[in-house]
Amino acid sequence: MMKHSMKFYLTSSFGVPEFPDFVARAMVNDVEIAYYDSNAKKTTPKHLWMKNYMSDDQWQRSTQNCRGYHQVVKAETKTFMQRLNHTGGIHVLQEMAGCEWDNETGEINGYQQYGYNGEDFISLDLKTLTWVAPKPQAVVTKHEWDRDKPRTDFWRSFIRERCPEKLKKYLMIEQISWPKRDPPSVSLLQKTPSSAVSCHATGFYPDRALMFWSKDGEEIHEGVEHGEILPNHDGTFQMTVDLNVSSVPEEDWRRYHCLFHLDGVEDIITELDETLIRTNWVKPRTLTVLIIPAVVCLVLVVMVTFGYMVYKRRKNCRPPSAPESIAELSETLNPPT
Structure with a gap:
């Protein structure tokens, strides 16, 4: 209806x-x-x-x-x-x-x-x-x-x-x-592990859609923030509902679900699953793998630079070599005026 x-x-x-x-x-x-x-x-x-x-x-x-x-x-x-x-x-x-x-x-x-x-x-x-x-x-x-x-x-x-x-x-x-309209899509998004998990639905029409988070099949309101329904360039709409997971133990994640409802379309239910979450965040261990070679390379550059500077200093401090002839010695001691 x-x-x-x-x-x-x-x-x-x-x-x-x-x-x-x-x-x-x-x-x-x-x-x-x-x-x-x-x-x-x-x-x-x-x-x-x-x-x-x-x-x-x-x-x-x-x-x-x-x-x-x-x-x-x-x-x-x-x-x-x-x-x-x-x-x-x-x-x-x-x-x-x-x-x-x-x-x-x-x-x-x-x-x-x-x-x-x-x-x-x-x-x-x-x-x-x-x-x-x-x-x-x-x-x-x-x-x-x-x-x-x-x-x-x-x-x-x-x-x-x-x-x-x-x-x-x-x-x-x-x-x-608009007979061949694609069904709406629902995704789980998260910026960082400490941020909220966003349930994002897009591509639906009209804008009379409902979306909410549930726990054990019951709608929840605590820790949930509803975003506005916004238009897409093609005339469809999108919406987001955030869930604060900071206080949710990992073993309880499977008890949470995001439900999207639109009349005339089968309900889309998405389980809170880490493997389903899309994010641009790079894990620290991955960063370490990238950083270690860069640090090693930087250390080698510093060592080479330091060795060259020591070599130059020793060369500048070495005593002058003996003159090869009396004429050369005389010229050194008595420079022309």
Whole structure:
């Protein structure tokens, strides 16, 4: 079983220098698939399968739609500012809408809500089809939107029908565009014998993977540090979970395992085994084998150099040889002036 999601984020800002006053993002399973901002004025694909799926005409229509949303959200931002008596400064309005589909039960959930300056402002209750105002300043907007039946019907239809249809369509396209995906790989890494052992998984998609360390089949938390899920260049993801082994006796290592779980893929279980650990660290005895010849070579160089210096010193200290003739002796004792 796996729940899939599609989300849309529309952000309008006021008074933020050197930043687009409108940004739109589309996400599938929390992976960004399309992006638009008011500076670039163009919708761009953010994932390979999305880029290959839509034609240039479709991307152009998406750009036109985003330009229309820009004007709508910009007007809503000004309305909210007026109702909160905000005339200057920096203000941000974010509209969030999306749906979630359970591919096993068929259950569909969704939401449509607005946030203003980092706080909830107004949202749609899908059961009563009325708007909820958590702030007194939003009550006027609530009554206005409750009377606006076309607005409510549009969002009800979008969340319960159009959004799930688009989500299922994109999931199918993604599967067709990427049919021969390699399975994820899991490795054990360690920098030095005193550092933590990292369980590293890479090449998985989507990013809704779970990975943890266990002891005797039970998940453990002490001495475990979870890293972030990061993107790879090919659209897949990677993640790391570290285990501090400094207090784990070597005879107990076999009781520890790293488990990687991703829906639709068989779980990958890796035993904590020294022979499976990859490292760039060179063992000290190996270093000794390399260092001893170098030391011997250095000693020989020093000995030769020292012997040569002794030879030179003795040569310089030797008394001069006797002159071969009286003329030579006279010249030595009486140098010319």
